[in-house]
Amino acid sequence: MGQQLSQVRFSGNFKDVPLSEVLQSLEQQALQQQQRIHFFYETPVVSTIKVYATFTNVPLAQVMPSILASTQLSYLLYDSNYILLINKEDLSSLSLSPHTVDSAGRKPHPENIPSTEATNDSQETIREKMNLITTKRGTNTYSITGLLTDATNNKKLEGATVYVEEMRSGVLSDANGNYQLALPAGTYNLVYSYVGFQSKRRQISVRSNQTINISLLNTDIRLREVVVTAEAADRNISTTQMGITKLNIRTIKKMPPLLGEVDIVRSVLLLPGVSTVGEGSTGFNVRGGSIDQNLILMDNAPIYNTSHMFGLFSVFNPDIVRDVTLYRGGISARFGGRVSSVLDIQLKDANAQKVTINGGIGLVASRLAIEAPIIKDKLSFIVAGRGSFTDFLLKNLPNESLRKTRANFYDVNAKADYRINSKNTLSLSGYISDDFLQINADSILTIAVNSSITQYRWSNKYGVLKWQHFFSEKLTNTTSLTYSNYTAKVINPTAPNEFKIPSQLKQFDANSDFSYQLNDNHKLSFGIQGIRYFVQPENLEVTPPSDINPISISTEHGVETAIYLEDDFTINKMLTLTYGLRYSHYLNIGPATVNMYAPDSPRESLSVIDSTSYGAGSVIKTYGGLEPRLSLKISLNESSSIKIGYNRMRQYIHLISNTASAIPTARWQLSNTYLKPQIGDQIAVGYFRNLFGNMFETSIEVYYKKIYNFLDYKDNAVVFLNRNIETAVLQGQGRSYGVELLLRKNIGEYLTGWMSYTYARTFAQMKSQIDREQVNEGDWYPANYDKPHTFNLVLNYQLKKRIGFSMNYTYSTGRPVTYPESKFAYGGIIIPDYGLRNQRRIPDYHRLDVAVNIDSGYRKKKKVDKSWTFAVYNLYSRNNAYSVFFKQEGGSANAYKLSIFGAAFPSLTYNFKF
Known part of the structure; x- marks a missing residue:
């Protein structure tokens, strides 16, 4: 050459x-x-x-x-x-x-x-x-299709790059590893590449339609990089997508774990625009949204509680996860139902070539995954499970209260893939998890239910049946049926006042998504979705002869449907536009009884003047509307671009909790006559630039979001076991805005990683003509999770071929809190008088985690891959405040700081694969 x-x-x-x-x-x-x-x-x-x-x-x-x-x-x-x-x-x-x-x-x-x-x-x-000539060649343009797989286990590679050297352009493989090119007659050199794999170059002569399947060799043994995306190196520049980050599971596994457990949600918290109210809390907040405003999907099934052990770990087993994508903005019209973000977790396909076993043993939990073919290259399965044994550790602690505490969990994933033929693939996946936590009487939680011992139990279950069909080289379809079931229970096992408080949320989901390559400039996506909700709020069930009166709350029913259309339109080399429209419709249906409240009066039990009963299947209330989506990419040159995006989202299901961090038994509530759907409008502008041949990626994004029917609770609200939840909550306006900066080093033999800074503000306003129906006299106030400054640093350094070092550092502003401003005595009891909501802040948060990863040697014919991970969480023992509370001691009230991890926590994990 x-x-x-x-x-x-x-x-x-x-x-x-x-x-x-x-x-x-x-x-x-x-x-x-x-x-x-x-x-x-x-x-x-x-x-x-x-x-x-x-x-x-x-x-x-x-x-x-x-x-x-x-x-x-x-x-x-x-x-x-x-x-x-x-x-x-x-x-x-x-x-x-x-x-x-x-x-x-x-x-x-x-x-x-x-x-x-x-x-x-x-x-x-x-x-x-x-380019125009290429488009107009007609009969001289041929289709090149194929499947990209891992050469070692035949797994499909999503996001792999197929680059045509002569055309200076290429495509990415889809979620099933398939790719498609349109080329005029001629001779071309195609380069197939994927992060962590050896690239392969193939010369082809194009004279007719062809199918070219390629297997790439995994080089993970030699590559010890932090790689945030498994896509083309300049995809952040060349596509319309913004506010979207993909984490490869290999990246996540290199991050320092907590107590030996690799955690996907904890990794997501290190991305710009993402925060949490504190350590050990359930869920996360994205661009000013509450934790229930995130749509969390595992293999397309919704997950309503992502935590094990009250938020210490997430429910996602890293041994079966392929990659994780977080959509903060630029959300496709395919997604709906939440107003802030989408966390899409895709499970890997089973090894269709040979039996593979891998797992790990840690201080808190152990895990094991088995994958194998049933019919080679056609039918395969994977099963992965985790289980904890913390009860054994707690029983040997010196503190008597802790010895009576019990905490354990398990989860199991299973998936089977059946490749019927080149045009049809079936997959069936399922998941079950179970958590049990028992807290002794010293805990504040046990006092809340007037018990010497309180037990909490919660569980996630789902099943997904998915069919993928290729009608032609241009038209494909994915149809899936999903069942999801989340249950939670509070139990008092202590006689004579034994009781249990169960709750449940069931969801049946059917959707069909199509992708149609109209031509080189237009790629259409369209589909339809239907969801059936069953929500059983908490009921108080007692065991005779208890003195406690039982409480029963009716099951809620709802139906949500949606249809969408989206077009990825390449106007010219400089301009690319992705625009879409989604229409969603919601029905709140019976049986139910709806109260009517006196006008110009606070919505409370004493102001009920009438009620209406609805039979099973009767329509109580309907909501719906259009949800436009728009993303525009303006290419400045080959290494930089400007992007503009707009999203409107609607949310018909809500999490009701008046605590800073919702516990697993918090109440889920469907939209109804009084609780309107939340509607979010977000606009964002970003500048993206890559440096030194895509070695460094930089970006700055500015966003503004407004949320209608923003949800918060009344002062002194009682949410637990409330038959008429509308008397405890308020709806008003929310707004958030911020700036996100990112510097990421994607390529490097020794050092890779990223650094991000986020400035973000979130405010709410509950304004009403009725004084008791507003907060802070109707003025704007910071939301519970408003944290203006967040800085994250993630580094991975390969010391030697077998030894790698990684570290995370994070800093954030303390979250808002309400302090008592004065006190008064009544009947000899000191009563604190709290000021306006969320006008103070707890101390700032910062933490450093480190880890050393040691791999086994590189013998060519070795049967077992082994590795050790030694990590220290909170290296310098920062005593970060989770909350600040006050206790009346003598004649004064003293403030105390509660910390979840006030010391350094080392861990050692042994990983194996054979």
Whole structure:
């Protein structure tokens, strides 16, 4: 490939031969001499031209005038290898210098075709014309399709790159590892690549539609990088997507774990725009949204509680997860039902070639995963499970109260994939988790239910049946049926007042999504979705002869449907537009009884003046509306772009809790007559730039979000076991805005990682003509999770081939809190008088985690891959405040700080795979 085009010689004896065939012959002769040339032309222009020419061992500079003699065509050499055939009258519009060579006999440079000395504008015009020719070739354009897999286990590779060197463009494989290219006739060099795998180069001759399946070799043993995305290196520049980050599971596993457990949610907290109210809390907050405003999907099934052990760990087993994508903005019209974000967790496909077993043993839990083929290359399965044994550790602690505490959990994932044929694939996946926590009487939680011992139990279950069908090379479909069930229970096992408080949320989901490649400039996505909700709020069930009165709350029913259409439109090389529209509709249905409250009075039990009963299936209240989505990418050059995005989202299900961090037994509530759907509008603008050949990725995003029917609770609200929840909550407005900065090093032999800073504010306003129906006298106030400043640093350094070091550092502003401003005595009891809501803050939060990963040796025929991970969470023992509370001691009230992890926590984990 190193020789010059001037050194290539051509021969031919053409008599009445179509020009298109002559050009193909020249391409082949150049290829035989280790040189590439490619002709661009419009088919109608050359279809009637016949060539009469004879030449022997001459350079291309002499060939072209010979074969184009007696025609109205000229030719331009672009970027050394591309030759554009063009009408002579079009030359003047390109503003080219006189060095352009054409069939009229202008003298070329000796032995060579001179490159066009065009202006930048002319070069851009040439590129656009070449792209236009490619689009218009019609019958000369062929489809190249295929499947990209891991060579070691035949797993499908999503987001792998297929790059066409001659076209300077490429495509990404979809979620099933499939790719599709449209190429005109000719010879091309395709480069197949994927992060963590060896690239493969394949030369193809395109004369018809082809299927080319490629297997790439995993190089994870030698690559110890922090890689945040498994996509093309410049995808952050070249696509319309913004506010979207993908974490590869290999990246997550390299981060320092807590007590030996790799945690996906904890990793997400290190991304810009994401925060939490404190350590050990359930859920996370994205761009000013509450924890229930995040749609969390595992293999397309919704997860309503992501925590084990009250938020210490997440429910996602890293051994079965393929990748994690967080959508903070630029959310596709395919997603709906939440107003802040989407966390999409995709499970990996089972090994269809051989049996593989991997797992780990840690201080808190152990895990094991088995994957194997049932019918090789056709039917395979994977099962992964985790279980904790913290009860054993707690029983041996010196503190008597802690010895009576019990905490354990388990979870099991299972998935089977059946490749029926090249056009049809079935998959069936399921999940179950169970948590049990028993707290002794010393806990504040036990006092809340007036018990010496309180037990908490919660569980997630789901099942997904998915069918993927390829109608044609352009049209594909994925249809799935999903069942999700979340249950929670509070138990008092102490006689004589034994009771239990169960609650449940069930969801049935059916959806069908289509993808249609209309042409090179338009990719359409469209689909339909239906959801059936069953929500059973907490009921108080007692065991006779208890003195406690039982409380029963009716089950709630709802139906949500949606339809959407989205178009990914490439306007030109500079502009790309993704626009879509989603319409959602919601029905709140019976049986139910709806109270009517006196007008101009606070909504409370004493103001009920009437009620209406609805039978089973009766429509109580309907909501719905359009949800437009828009993303525009403006390319400034090959390494930078500006993006603008807008989203509208609607949410019909809500989490009701008047605590800073909702406990697993918090109440879920459907929209009804009084609780309206939350509606979120977000607009964002971002500048994205890559440096030093995509080694560094930088971005700055600015966003503003407004939420209608924002949910908060009344002062002194009672949420627990409340039959009429509308008397405890308020709806008003919410707004958030912020700036997110990111610097990420994607490529490096030794050091990779990222650094992010987020400035974000979130405020709420509950304003009403009725004083008791508003907060802080109707003024704006900070939300519970308003944290203005957040800084994260993630580094991964490969000391040696077998030894890697990683660290995380995080800093954030303390969250808002309400303090008592004064006190008064009544009947000898000191009563605190609290000020306006959320006007103070707890101390700032910061923490450093480190880890050392030691891999086994690299013997070629070794049977077991082993590794050790030694980590220290909270290295310098920062006593971070989770909350601040007050106790009356003598004549004064003293403030105390509660910390979850007030010391350094070391851990050691042994991982194996065979």
